Amino acid sequence: MKTGVYFCNCGTIISDQIDSERVRADVIEDGGNAAYFKTCSLLCSEDGKQFLENELKEERPDRVVVAACSPREHEKTFMRVLSAAGVNPYLFQMVNIREQVAWVTPDRDKATEKATRQIRAAMARVARQEPLEKKELEINPDVIVIGAGPAGLKAALTIAEAGRKAVLVEKSPVLGGLPVRYEEISPTMECGPCMLEPMLGEVLHGEYAERIEILTSSEVADVVGSYGNFSVKIRQAARHVDLGRCIGCGECITPCPATTNNGFNLGLGTKKAIDFPFPGALPSAPYLDPDACVRYKGEDCRACKDACVVDQEVINFDETDRVLERSAGAVILAVGSSLYDCTKVPNLGYGTVPDVRTSLEFERLMASNGPTDGELKTSDGRAPETIAIIHCVGSLDKNHKQYCSGVCCEYAFKFNHMIAKKSADAGIIHFYRELVMPGKDGFSLYQKAKDNPNSSWVRYDDIGAINISAAGGKPNISYTDSAGGRGGVAADMVVLCPAIVPSGASERLGALLDVSRDRFGFFEELHARVDAAQSKIKGVYLAGTCQAPMDIQKAVNSGMAAAGYVLSGLIQGRKLELEPITAAVDEERCSGCRVCVSVCPYKAISLDPAKEAASVNAALCQGCGTCVAACPAAAIKGNHFTNEELVAEMEGVLR
């Protein structure tokens, strides 16, 4: 076996500190390998790379060692040169004699000795290396997007605009997530539907809409497969209204005899059994709620069907839930978030004291398509004269959620502005722990709230020191502020700004997709700063508030980011290239003990029941080698980092 050793002088940086002639003598003397040794002044330069390529073509070595800078710097560079010269790039070792020898060893003799030792070790290692090839995998370029809030909509639209198919799975019968239910959006006071309608219009009827399959009232029930080839089962509840044919006139609603609580208004107000979630909801078609409809309680009612102006086929009482199967190469999780359960702060009286509302309920009370048609009134119909807004309910609180939810101050000041517009004389008291309004436009509504002569401010340290009880059918607030001062105020309405927390869907989908969640229950990012839109499972991406609390701008951007990962990773018409540095199981040696399955951080190993042996999914394996070290039977080989290769290198440095 012929091994070529190339020693880079790195200008004179390495040669000043390491005597290449002494290294040459030792390497050649080493015998064992039929080795040759050549120096080059700067191997990474264009001339140097050309020199190396010509050399390799001429000498045709079986193995190549380059002693130069850190492999973190130029390993890939030289591997490309090897490929260009027709040498398998995995028959190559780089020895770091610059960063880890020349620069850190002031004594020239010691530096030369150490360099020799490391080069000999690399020669021993490279002799045991095997040629490896990148594998290719057929992929499905389509994408499943779960959740049709701003983040999911943007992701699906971006995918479709790039000529790819997106399946948009939304659990509710309506698109747009939470912001579509808001009358106004901070900081510009744009109306929620107005902000989202252009995007919704594109998704529903735009130029690329045919590439987006919208599945409302749907949930992902099962996922198998992995990056490049997922197979997803989606359970869709019957809408009983044909989305393709309904014109959204709403004639069916009036004759419906059954009413029920409207969940979209958080139980405030009612709706008919067949109804829109709220006026203006898209897709523009009502849905029938079988739990409320008298027909499903045994009555032979067909009032809605008879009222339909299109035909008798649009409303279908017999429609049943169905399970759809879709294939995709990637999954984008955009399932949004929920609000912290305010009953966990019982002293605030949520659920027991009248007119104590969450921010979401208040959004609906202020909405012109909400239960009061946008009229601000208390539960007994009065216009409120004093409204208390309590910030940081469960946020920044070691007894509840330690993090700042980041958007609550902004919407609290939005509420201040909206209240002032509706009722110029209403007093507004902000109870706050901290005020947080980052970014270039967060200050504007804060300034307005500060300038509002009816605003007052109470800073508190402990939310436990705010007690809200019912007095005369109204909320009565007694508190201790951060300076220790005690106070009390009678309010007509209290708005709680709860922490943003992961929704129930996160737990279910996390388990289904093996996507890990952080200590707060949000999906965990591959890297919280530089790869926040990727989960730790390859091919599953994160968008919007299921990753962390964030405002609409960030959520939409993260939807775009998730789509970007898909578009750059899975390319239509191209196979997925798989790195060969992965683990491989020797089925003969494997006893099926599953130790490797439990230590794999990427869920890349599964037990093949037919063979009773572990099997590594090369598309998921990242080549860390933890399973290789864990296997009690030495049945797993870590490609390019095999036991034999590493032991040879180790023995080499010890000689």
Added chain:
Amino acid sequence: MEDRSQKTEKRGNDFEPKIVGFLCNWCSYAGADKAGSAQAPCPPNVSVVRVMCSGRVDPQFVLKAFTQGADGVLILACHPGDCHYKEGNIRSAQRHRLLLKMLSQFGIDESRCRFDYVSAGEGERFIQVTTEMADRVRALGPLNISECGMKLLP
């Protein structure tokens, strides 16, 4: 006591220990490079073997290193929570704790096998850890493997 006198004799005045350092590619190896970029002297005793993850370090490599003449072994990993492979460093730390028990049963001083965390930015820490290790093993003297129970290993 006899062993001790023998060791002292072997130690001499110019004993330089041989130390194998298993460094993970993403943090510790980059930390070693950082020390290099700063051109700060590091003990030449530590010879680096690069692995992709500290979780790849099979405890048998460490035993093998001792039987092949190493006086000390370093395993350097990403800090907890920073592992490029999520949790390989935690696996490595767990294995190291068990390995130390085994080494002491063989009569090998536990400080001959050190596990530690060095991040990509911690060039100074790399120097500190390797210097401490070289000093410690130099003070312990050469590992006379034939005196250890490990001779019983194949």
